[in-house]
Amino acid sequence: MAPSTLQGKALPPQTTSPPVNGGSGSAVPGLKSNPLQNRVTAVLSASYADLDLRSTLAVLDERELHNTPETRRNLRLDVQQEVLDCNGAIVQDFSRVAAQLQRVGAAIENLSISCAAIRRHVDAARRETNPMLDEARDIIANKKQVETKQQLLSAFQSHFLVSDADVTTLTTSAEAVDDDFFRILTRVKQIHADSRLLLGDENQRLGLEILEQSSRNLNAAFQKLHRWVQREFQSLDLENPQISAGIRRALRVLAERPSLFQHCLDSFAEAREQILSNNFYAALTGAPVDADHPVMGKAIELSAHDPLRYVSDMLAWAHAATVSEREALEVLFISDGDEIAKSIQAGIESEPWRLESEEGVPAPTFDGRKALNALVDRDLASVFRQLGQRVEQVLQSHEDSTLAYKIANLITFYTTIFTSLLGSESTLLSSLPPLAETAHRAFRTITRDRVAHLRTTDLSLSNTDLAPPDFLTEALHTLQTLMQSFDTSLTTTSTATERSSAFAPVLQESLTPFLQGCETMSTKLTSPDDHIFALNCLLAAQETVSRHIFASRAAGLKPRIEGHKDALTDVVHSWFIAESGLSLLIEKLSDEEKRKDVSVDLDALAGMARQLDAFLPSATDDARSFLGQLEDRSMARRIVEDAAERFCGDFDRIESWLLLAQERGVGRINGETEAHEGHDDEDEGGIREVFPRTADEIRVLLS
Template sequence: MSASYFQERVNSASQNGLSPASPSVGPASRGANALSSRITSVLSASYADLEIRDALETLDSRQVHNSAETRRQIRLDVQKEVIQCNGEIVKDFGEVAEQLKRIGTAIKSLNNCCADMRNHIAAANQETGPVLEEATSLITQRKQVEAKQQILHAFSSHFLISDDEANVLTSTVEPVNEDFFQGLTRVKKIHHDCQVLLGTEDQRLGLEVLEQSSKQLNAAFQKLYRWIQREFKTLDLENPQISASVRRSLRVLAERPTLFQSCLDSFAEARETILSDSFHAALTGTNSEEHIATKPIEFHAHDPLRYVGDMLAWAHSTTVSEREALENLFISDGDEIKRSIQAGLESEPWLKEDGDKEVFDGRKALNQLVSRDLMGVARLLRQRVEQVIQSHDDASLAYKIANLIGFYKGTFVRLLGSDSEVLDVFNTLNTSAMRQFRANMRDYVANVQSDLAVAPADLSPPDFLNEALQMLRVLAKSYDTSVAATDDQGQGFQTVLAEALDPFLSGCENLQKGMQQPDSAIFAINCLFAAKEVLASYRFASERVSEIDETIDEQVANLTEYQHQYFVHESGLITLLEALSTINDAEESLKTILDLDPFKPDALVAASQQLDEFLPSALIDASENLKKLRNRKMIQDITEEAAGAFCEDFERVESKMVASDDLTYDEDKEDEEQEPGLRDLFPRTSGEIRVLLS
């Protein structure tokens, strides 16, 4: 629009004969300069100016066309519009002023009303002030009374119990049920919370409540203690479903360690009496309350081992049952009893023991309680078993009983622990049985030693050794089936060997002392082999078997030397060996062999003949010397080893004679007749000897 406006201005000027770019040629130069200035200012004006933009927008809104008439009228029209607008504003302000006058009148009226109201309120305040103060005081007093009532109600509901609740806690007529335990829990909480009251300035109330709650707690625990005592008298431990109320009562009673321990003591005494009566009934079969389907244990008293085994088996079975029942009764609730005893010791610190010992070990306490329950049975068992041990003089029976007791001792250790008092009874019985075993063995050995005479003619083990080995076989089998065979690596069997074998081997040694070789060694080997056969199959006797093997090797060495001497003497080689004992390998020494008497031609020929006569039956004759040896293979091995030593001796004689012949042989007289050499007179070679003795 602005562009069209200026365009119209330009066109209009052109129509009048003027050009914006050309100078004026009109009437006067002053007018031309003014027009030029006006045009220049218009052209140099910035159309981005807000005022110009607003003016142009106003012109556009009026849809003014750029013409001479419009240009003349526009200022007048604008001024007219301005005057009209000012008139309208003045008119509007007149109406506003009129409204303000009415508002001022209303405000003045309101101020008068407010002043009247303030006067009335001041008068009313003067009249109602005392009433309000009194009402405020009453409201404050009411709030204080209500607060005290709330405190009293809270105190009564928390720190006091009703007469009915107190009756449930202390009266023996009322049962021990859920209401009792709930009341006890509440009184314990009251007793604990009295610390808050004792922390106030006035401690009288706290002390009174503490004293009352302490009396109620003591009475409740006494009632619970007496109730548990009555329940224990009628409690059936054979019933796997033991009353849950008894378990709970024990857990609660543990908060009073003194009462809890007293309860356990009386329970242990009652159970000890019951189990002792049951054991006596099982022994004799007399029971007025119930019928025993099985035969009484004493029915088998004629069989001592079974009799003792039945008694131990009954004690073991009873211990297992007692432990399972008491485990359900005392430790089925985990560590509840331990925590209760800990709480009780905190409330009764004078009961604490010095040191860092654990307050309560459920398993250990259970083992101790079971041990105390079994003490009556253990005493009766000890009497009966000792009677059996002392009334029999059979050493093997005493040892079997000792092993049986050792087996059950290990079982009771696993059940009750290593510090159980019941184990003292087993230790005593085991010691008694082993003492009886040693006494019986020593009596038997004394009887045997008084009857010792001479060894059997066939050099076999004597009868007393065979009987001892039969007993040793029984004892070894008994030990092998016992727990000790795996626990002590055979150390326990050394006592048996010392009592049941060593004295009899010593007796054989005494018989051997009066014998000559080879009978002495043969008799010793036969006895040792008999003992080895009994012990070889048991691992726990391996150490003793090794010792026997060493002794056998010594005796075998003696027999080998005896056979060797037999070979060299019977073959006649002994004279040659003795003669050569002073000859060494020096030439001068070898030349002296011819001067020795055994190497004279006649003597050497006789020795050769004696050797030839000996060799054909040498092995048979030598084996005949050992025919009483029971181990046939050993006879052959000993003879062959002795023959080997004989061959070595022969080779030594042969080498000396060959060396001597080599020194005395004269090659210059080879064609002439020479005296026969040593090898000519003694032609046997070592190879031939080895073939004949192989």
């Protein structure tokens, strides 16, 4: 407090007076100190940075005291009086606190006495009740053990024990295979799986007994299910789109025993094979197998009078039956996804005697799709055997190469369809390629027999128009039919090169021998009839094969046509030279070009000019008449034009030779030779008068 601080602060005595005018604090030597001097010294030596002093001055400011002599005299007394009052108030307060503490101490002492008495009573009660509490805890623990054992027994009985009624439903054939059967079977399988856990206990007797009992029940249940599935298969109608869900569930469960499942599939395949075989026979003959399944539509043997239609209808029926059978089996075996495959795989893995390779690699997993295709193959095996026999009978009873080839293409077409439907590994496909090969072999045999018969006949023209013979016309008509059949039978994915290569053997069998016969006939004719006849035959063949690009590329007729065309052009060119009267002049020209000599017989030249003038006006028409028996008039026109162009080239040589004779002035009249020097107009005019035609005029007249 500020007052107490001021009161308790003593002023130290001063022995020296303060320095005068701010000098040093040392007393003036020789002077004695007095109270005033000491006071001044004390005031001057006080540090105003002291916190106590600053607090004291702040208290004085708060009191708002006036600096008067009286105030200064009474300040210390007032402060000390305040301190005394404060201390007295504090003493009074602490006296009341001391009285309260005395009362609290008395209450605590009474509580301690009461607690001690209670503690003595509690200790006495604990000593009396401890034996009873221990006995109660033992009883409660025993109760919990008994309850736990009771729960374990109840759980064991409910999980591992099957009631007699359930066992009867599971194993007795008199009971139906319904939802209760599958529910109980699922529970017994779970018991069989869980009983193996009991074998890990020290006492394995209980586990062995339960395992043995569950195994007997499972075997009896699967035998019952096996017999039920076999009975259902005997009366199962795959044509019914609503196949029972119960049979599908039974198959999925029975697949856990692969041996029983496979036995059912074998029985089912045998039954389906017999049913489909009977249905195929009924579709052929119209006789129904039974009254419940009448034949829809007309019988194939009665409605298909054409052999090709007959084979086509049988293949179409086999295809429809295959599609229906596959769809029905997919609904029956694969409609539930891969459940059957998973069940079979689980059954295989659960058998300790499952096969493994020598290297320890496990056996391959079950493929549901592959097994389905195999089952379809077995179901339709008899149908395809009958189909093959009847197709062979058709081929043997009809000596028609076109029919055999169409049947071969038809079988190839259906082979492609069956491959996409059943896969390339299907055993049914092994019966179709031999049928197609049989048809191809029949086609080749019939065609070769016809060619052999043709070779034994007299290959001579029965008419004089040089038209293609009847056997070639018939062969080309047959070839047209073969090409149409080939074009409609192949798939659109084949390239042009592949199609040409595939059709080349057919051309080799059906066209080449007949063209060779025509070539043989042409050798017996004179020129130009031989070339005209050959061209008529080749062009007829070219026109036929050009309708299909795969045949035109494989035929290779163009080089042969061009060869005969060039030969006929040579003949017409020779005819131009002979008819124009320039043959001797050209021969002489060739000889003199070799000798590099020039001589002109004006009399002969005049005769040639007259014959040439008579020839030129109708030369082109006469040449076309010369080729009048060539059926392709556009080719005849081109041949005449080519021959005329070559003839104009020959005339260019003649004109050049005559110009050379004019330059040298060499001429011969009436056998007498005349030689002229220079280029006399008279001589030049004489040659032009004798032979006035020029190469340009020849081209105009022959154009």
